[in-house]
Amino acid sequence: MASTELKSNVKDAMKDAMRAKDKPRLGxxxxxxxxxxxxxxxERTEIDDERLLTILDKMVKQRRDSARxxxxxxxxxxxxxxxxxxxxxQEFLPEPLSNEELDILVQQAVSESGATTVQEMGKVMxxxxPKVQGRADMGNISGKVKKAFL
Structure with a gap:
């Protein structure tokens, strides 16, 4: 049963939280x-780091909605x-991208996809x-892509 690096980090953090008796963190x-x-x-499968980032991203989004x-x-x-x-x-997610980095990635993706209208936004997304998963809010990215076509 192969374990991914990110999954191993989560397991190690769980052990550390147990040793420290940090109940909120452990929970x-x-x-x-x-x-x-x-x-x-x-799914009868072993998840990889990319899938785990998607899961963590979703968990953060759910908690933001609940907190609101x-x-x-x-x-x-x-x-x-x-x-x-x-x-x-968020400790297990990679460093978030800055607005400038996001703008650059959006421009690169638009030119790489050859998209010319908002209807082709799916190609850009x-x-x-895969480049921004876990490092940026996809809603924010979507807004930046729409602006790129205006």
Missing amino acids: TIRLIMAEIKRIEVD QYSDAGRTELAQVELDEIVII AILK
Whole structure:
């Protein structure tokens, strides 16, 4: 059973959290491991680093949405729990790209795809997604691609 580098990092962090008796951190890391295991069992496959980045990205997005909903409902203590989990999950994601780096990648993808209209945005996004996965919000990227055609 081969293990990816990122998955190994998550397992090591879980062991460290256990030793340190850091319950909030351990709980969040266990959520990550549970999601990994669920996908591996459901799909009968071993996930790679690229897929794990997608999973972590999705977990961060879910927690942002939950934190926003809790804040809107006046439940700041629950929103803070979600925000704390985001910080822990983001430790396993690569360094986020700056706006300048994103703009450069978008321009490169537009020229590489040969897209000339917004209707061809899918071609550009297909080129960008593997390059920015886990390093940028895809909604933000989508907005930048649309601006590139205006």
